[in-house]
Amino acid sequence: MTATAPDDATFLRMFDTMALIAATDDALRSAISAGSATLAYYSPRGQEAVAAGFAAALRPDDYLVTTYRGLHDQIAKGVPLRPLLAEMLGRAAGTGKGKGGPMHVSWPDVGLMLTTGVVGSGLPIAAGLAWAASRQVGGEGEGEAEGRVTVASFGDGATNIGAFHEAANLAAVWGLPVIFLCQNNGYGEHTAFADHLRVEHVAQRAAAYGMPGVTVDGNDPVAVYGAVAEAAARARAGEGPTLVEAVTYRLFGHVFGDRMTYVDPTELEEAWKREPVARFHRTVVERGLLSDAEAAAVEENCATIAVATLAEVLELPEPEADEVLTDVVAPAAPRETAPASKAPASKAPASKAPASKAPASKAPASEGHPELSVRSAITLALDEALSGDPRVVLLGEDISDNGVFGVTKGLAAKHGANRVRDTPISEQAIVGAAVGAALGGLRPVAEIMFMDFLGLCLDQLANHAAKLRYMSGGLTPVPMVLRTAVGGGLQVGAQHSQMLEAWLTHVPGLNVVVPSTASDARGLLASCIADEDPCVFIEQVVLLSRKGAVDDTPVPLGVADVKRPGADVTVVTYGRQVHDAIAVADALSSKGVEVEVLDLRSLVPLDEAAVLESVGRTRRAVILHEAVVTGGFGAELAAGISEALFGRLKAPVLRVGALAAPLPYARGLERLALPGPDRLLEALEWVMAYES
Amino acid sequence: MLLRLPKIGMEMTEAVLASWLAEDGAIVSKGQALYEMETDKVTNEIESPAPGRLRQIAEQGVTYQVGDPVAEIVET
Numbered sequence: 001m002t003a004t005a006p007d008d009a010t011f012l013r014m015f016d017t018m019a020l021i022a023a024t025d026d027a028l029r030s031a032i033s034a035g036s037a038t039l040a041y042y043s044p045r046g047q048e049a050v051a052a053g054f055a056a057a058l059r060p061d062d063y064l065v066t067t068y069r070g071l072h073d074q075i076a077k078g079v080p081l082r083p084l085l086a087e088m089l090g091r092a093a094g095t096g097k098g099k100g101g102p103m104h105v106s107w108p109d110v111g112l113m114l115t116t117g118v119v120g121s122g123l124p125i126a127a128g129l130a131w132a133a134s135r136q137v138g139g140e141g142e143g144e145a146e147g148r149v150t151v152a153s154f155g156d157g158a159t160n161i162g163a164f165h166e167a168a169n170l171a172a173v174w175g176l177p178v179i180f181l182c183q184n185n186g187y188g189e190h191t192a193f194a195d196h197l198r199v200e201h202v203a204q205r206a207a208a209y210g211m212p213g214v215t216v217d218g219n220d221p222v223a224v225y226g227a228v229a230e231a232a233a234r235a236r237a238g239e240g241p242t243l244v245e246a247v248t249y250r251l252f253g254h255v256f257g258d259r260m261t262y263v264d265p266t267e268l269e270e271a272w273k274r275e276p277v278a279r280f281h282r283t284v285v286e287r288g289l290l291s292d293a294e295a296a297a298v299e300e301n302c303a304t305i306a307v308a309t310l311a312e313v314l315e316l317p318e319p320e321a322d323e324v325l326t327d328v329v330a331p332a333a334p335r336e337t338a339p340a341s342k343a344p345a346s347k348a349p350a351s352k353a354p355a356s357k358a359p360a361s362k363a364p365a366s367e368g369h370p371e372l373s374v375r376s377a378i379t380l381a382l383d384e385a386l387s388g389d390p391r392v393v394l395l396g397e398d399i400s401d402n403g404v405f406g407v408t409k410g411l412a413a414k415h416g417a418n419r420v421r422d423t424p425i426s427e428q429a430i431v432g433a434a435v436g437a438a439l440g441g442l443r444p445v446a447e448i449m450f451m452d453f454l455g456l457c458l459d460q461l462a463n464h465a466a467k468l469r470y471m472s473g474g475l476t477p478v479p480m481v482l483r484t485a486v487g488g489g490l491q492v493g494a495q496h497s498q499m500l501e502a503w504l505t506h507v508p509g510l511n512v513v514v515p516s517t518a519s520d521a522r523g524l525l526a527s528c529i530a531d532e533d534p535c536v537f538i539e540q541v542v543l544l545s546r547k548g549a550v551d552d553t554p555v556p557l558g559v560a561d562v563k564r565p566g567a568d569v570t571v572v573t574y575g576r577q578v579h580d581a582i583a584v585a586d587a588l589s590s591k592g593v594e595v596e597v598l599d600l601r602s603l604v605p606l607d608e609a610a611v612l613e614s615v616g617r618t619r620r621a622v623i624l625h626e627a628v629v630t631g632g633f634g635a636e637l638a639a640g641i642s643e644a645l646f647g648r649l650k651a652p653v654l655r656v657g658a659l660a661a662p663l664p665y666a667r668g669l670e671r672l673a674l675p676g677p678d679r680l681l682e683a684l685e686w687v688m689a690y691e692s
Numbered sequence: 693m694l695l696r697l698p699k700i701g702m703e704m705t706e707a708v709l710a711s712w713l714a715e716d717g718a719i720v721s722k723g724q725a726l727y728e729m730e731t732d733k734v735t736n737e738i739e740s741p742a743p744g745r746l747r748q749i750a751e752q753g754v755t756y757q758v759g760d761p762v763a764e765i766v767e768t
Contacts, residue, residue, distance in 0.1 A: 030722075030741030035696025035759060257700030257736050 004226040008289055010056050014221045015284050016298055017052040021072045022277045023302035024081065027310045028071075028088070032256055036314055039088055039102055044072035046219075046251035049276035050183045051076035053224025053246075054151060057232060058111075063129045063150040063440070065114045065122040068103040069250075073153050078110035081309045091316040097473030098319045099327065104471040113439045113476060118463055119158045119188075123167035123180065124429045125464060126152030128436020128444070130171065130178040130235075135393070135418070135442065147236040149177045150436075151228070157188020159202050163459075165209075166429035168243065172209040173424060177235035179228060180243045183218060185250035190262050206243035218246030219276040222283075251275065327474040328508050329605075330532035375544040377518035378407050378483075381525035382445065386415045389443060392529060394420045395430055396447030396483075404449055405485060405544055427456035431482060435464050435534075438480040443529055445481040450496045451538065454484070454503065465534040466509030481528045482536045488626050489542045489576075491670055494662035499575075499627035504536050505603050505636065511535040511557055512603040516578035518548040520601055523555025531557060540626070543576045558605035562614070566596035569620035569687055572611055572637055574600040577624045577675065584677045584684065593688055603633055611637065612644050619650045620690075622683045624675060629657035651690035654683045693742050695763040697729070697756045700736055706757050707731045709750045714740075716748040719768060726763060744768050 006014065025045045031037035044051070047069075055076035058064075066073040074084055079095065087094030088102040095105050103117035113129055116122045133148040158164055159182060171178045182202045186193050199205060206213025212234075216223040224246050231242035249271040253260040260268065281295045290298070372380065385392045398404060400412035400422045412420035423430050427448055434446035448457060461482065469477040488497040504512045513528055513535055515521035521539075528535035535557070564582050571581040578599045585595035598614050600607065615621045621641055623634040634655040641653050659673045697707060707729040714726050725737040726746065740746070744765040750756055 032698050033695070033738055034693060034741045035698045035762070038699035038758065040702050255701065257734070259734065259736065 004229045006056060006222060006225050008287075010225070011222075011284055011287065011289055014052040014056050014225070015280055015290075015295070016302070017055065017076050018048040018221065018277050018280055019299045019302040020081075020306065021048045021051060021075050023299065023306040024075060024085070024310075025071060026303070027306040028085075029252070029256065031310055031314070037089055037310075039090075041088075041102065041256040042069040042254065043250075043252040043256060044069050046249045046271065046275065047072055047183055047185055049221040049280065050181070050218045050224050050246040050248055053221035054153070054179075054181055054228040056221070057225045057228040058149070058151065061111055061148055062232070063111045063113050063126070063133065063148065064153065065116070065126040065129065065150065065436075066112070066153040067115065067119065067122060067155065067158070068117045069155065070105065070115045070153070074105055074107070074112060074115070077112050079105065079107040079112055081305065082313060083107070085310055085313045086316055089313055090318060091313060092319040092323070093313070093316050095473070096471050096475070097323055097327070099323060099473055100471035106468070106472040106476045108475055113436075114464075114468065116464070118459060120154060120161035120163040121432070121459055121464060122154060123152045123158070123163050124170070124432020124460060125436035125439065126150045126178050126180075127167045127171045127174075127176055127429065128433035128438070129440040130176040130241075130436070131174065131433060132437045132440025132442045134177055147177075149179060149232050149235040151179045151181050153181045153183060155188065156182060156184040156186070156193055156202055157191070157196065158182070159205060160188070160196055163428050163432065166424075166426035167432065168206070168209045168211070168241070169424055170426055170429040170433060171241040172211045174421070175238065175240040177238070178241045179231045179235060180241060181228065182243065182245045184245050184247045187250055187254070189254050190258075192262070201245055203243055203245040211241050211243060213243040213245065215245045215247060218248030219274050219279065221276070221280060248276070249274070327470045329469065329511070330477065370549055371547055372518045372522075372550045373545050373547050374515070374518045374521045374539075375405065375407055377522040377550055378525055378539065379409060379411070380550075381522040381529075382408065382411055383414070385443070385445070385526065385529045386411065386419060389529075391441060391443040392419070392445065393437060393442050394445050394447070395423055395433060395437075397423055397425055397430070397449055399447055403447065405539075405541060407483075407539070407544070408447070427453050428460055431457040431460035431465070434480045434482065435460055435468070435478055438465075438478045438534075439468070439476055443479055445483060445529060448482060448484040451484045451486045451500050452495050452498050454500055458503070461504070461510065461534070461536070462507045466507045469533065470509060477532050478534050479532050480534050481525070482534070483539060484536065485539045485541050486626075487541045488658075488663060488674060489670070491665060491667055493665045497663040499538070499540075499625065499658075501538060501603055502627060502631055502633045505633055509533065510604060512538070513557065513601065514538045514540075514575040514603065515601065516543070516563070516575055516599050518546070519550045519553070520555055520561070520599075522550055523553065524557070524601060527555055527557050538575065540576045546579070555601065557602045558607055559601065560607035560610035561599045561601055562596060563599045564595065564597040566594035566618065568594045568618055569622065569684060570596045570598055570614045570618045571622050571624055571680070571684070572598050572600065572615070573624040574603065575626060577626055580677045580680060581624055584680050587681070588684060593684070595684060608640065611641065615641050616645055616648060619645075619648055620687045621649075621653045622656060622680065622687055623653065624656045624680055626674065627657055628660050629655050630660045632657050650692070651687045654687055656680050656683050693744070693765045694761055695726075695741070695765065697750075697758050697760045697762050698738060699758045700731070701733070704731055704733070704758060706755055708755050709752055709762065710735060711752055712748060713737065714746050716746065718746050720744065720746050720765070740765060
């Protein structure tokens with residue numbers, strides 16, 4: 001059991017930390033007033049004791065996830081002042097090379113894995129980090145981080161957002177070593193505590209999740225230290241999460257320049273009387289640890305350091321222009337892993353589309369399963385990944401019991417319920433935990449049952465998974481996979497049927513993959529799991545039972561495949577529509593028209609070279625996808641083809657996709673809304689007949 | 693120390709120097725309100741980041757851009 005009372009050395013360390021936080025805050029506010037620093041600044045002044053107390057109770061290797069009002073947490077956890085301030089001022093020497101900014105500081109060296117600008121979003125990620133840390137116990141994973149805990153730091157306002165509740169519940173159900181540390185500073189943005197919660201204490205909310213909740217004086221670092229030390233001891237002992245509420249006060253309002261007109265002046269005056277740095281100054285003097293003059297000298301020294309570091313940082317250069325496109329995804333790997341037969345030089349991805357690593361090597365398997373369904377091919381890829389890499393874990397709803405489509409059948413029994421892990425129905429927690437697990441060194445494969453539920457977890461995917469590599473200047477990549485199913489064509493209605501790939505291809509940093517065959521499904525999923533960046537793998541349910549030969553040729557991301565060669569017109573497509581295109585092409589062949597069917601396989605990275613090579617040759621293109629035409633990925637393809645091949649085209653590029661309506665339920669209407677072979681045939685005939 | 697018009701909040705580009713709150717040549721302390729600036733969103737009092745003698749540069753009622761010189765604090 002960790003001692004819950006700090007010793008004298010810890011008292012002094014906490015005082016030093018608090019003094020440095022206050023001094024750095026003062027230096028920053030002064031620089032903003034003087035017009036030499038221009039940033040939106042969320043001062044933590046008044047909350048120094050929370051940060052000093054929790055950090056002193058942690059080990060250096062414990063993880064921290066914090067929020068945009070995070071300067072105090074970052075300093076207390078040990079982020080060096082120079083890169084910290086350089087990031088706040090957008091300098092190349094910053095923690096994220098100046099690409100993240102004050103709301104996005106990460107410094108894994110001291111366990112700071114995330115600062116998020118989105119209220120509450122750090123909590124599911126903290127749960128994932130804690131899962132990764134707990135899996136490393138006992139050496140099944142990397143084995144070096146025994147008993148590591150994760151602290152999620154957030155404000156009282158964050159406890160009203162879904163992410164808080166989903167993360168708290170998941171952490172409790174899974175018994176994760178995480179400490180939810182609420183810095184209750186009295187306000188959520190400009191709204192007072194009493195106007196946004198009906199409970200007296202945030203800690204009461206712990207009862208809803210079956211975890212202990214404690215409320216302490218957040219202006220007393222000794223009280224915070226005690227509560228966090230106790231929670232850390234529980235977590236390290238495998239007893240699960242704790243909610244610690246540290247009641248404090250935000251002395252300078254929400255953001256620099258906030259006039260705090262919504263605050264009763266008497267309340268603010270009283271809050272300044274409880275100001276924690278002066279109070280702890282008196283404490284260390286009263287305990288006889290320092291004389292008053294010595295304590296003042298500590299504060300003076302911190303002020304000198306903060307002012308000098310800030311002055312130095314203000315002179316540093318901004319990032320070079322070429323940084324704008326680095327760290328979006330991992331640097332392109334050498335192409336020698338691509339199989340020669342599948343990737344001739346002309347089909348190499350465009351230079352801006354990074355090549356992905358080949359799938360992890362695995363035992364040859366082709367002779368054992370020449371013909372598999374897409375479902376079994378996906379199961380095989382997951383099984384091979386779980387067998388071949390101890391970092392691979394699966395999480396999602398009902399996945400230990402086959403999963404809703406049987407894709408994860410048998411995997412929990414074979415690899416254990418800790419690696420193939422059921423979750424509550426909590427999409428945000430599922431994807432957030434996957435992000436955190438990836439930050440913590442695992443290779444998570446999360447499942448969201450239907451793509452229509454993307455809206456429930458899009459913040460985790462688009463604001464976190466996609467951006468964390470970039471915003472940290474490459475320090476925190478997120479190698480995770482999100483598998484999700486689409487039910488179009490099965491009469492399951494408008495909320496279980498949408499192809500929403502265009503939502504995702506619009507976000508830089510996400511790879512998006514749609515297989516059409518069993519062999520591609522296995523190869524692409526293996527490539528996704530091996531990739532260093534987040535990948536969304538889209539499974540069209542209608543395809544799952546489709547059988548096909550499976551071979552061991554790796555399928556790298558960013559390499560399209562000609563599924564049927566032809567000289568007269570190219571159909572650019574992906575997913576199950578590939579098979580419609582082949583059927584229509586076969587029918588047209590008897591009329592003397594040879595259609596080439598190009599299967600993109602991955603939309604991001606896009607094999608631009610293959611598209612332009614094929615259409616450049618046939619000089620006619622029709623784009624076919626299941627998604628609604630309006631704003632769909634086909635628009636991106638059509639624009640790219642037109643930009644590159646305007647003069648060569650014999651006809652306008654046509655798009656064929658779903659009609660612009662929520663997908664209807666009735667069989668006839670659904671068939672009408674989806675792009676069937678008839679509409680493709682019509683488009684191809686129009687393009688072939690076109691005369692300019 | 694040269695004081696420039698600060699940027700307050702995410703979208704500010706310019707402000708009117710509404711009024712001086714300390715006289716030209718006055719000895720001011722750190723944290724003392726120096727002037728009031730007004731954007732179409734909000735009025736803010738700007739405090740002195742350092743102690744010293746105030747030398748006013750900007751004029752009342754005039755619109756300035758973020759980064760324009762407003763005042764100087766001369767060490768005494």
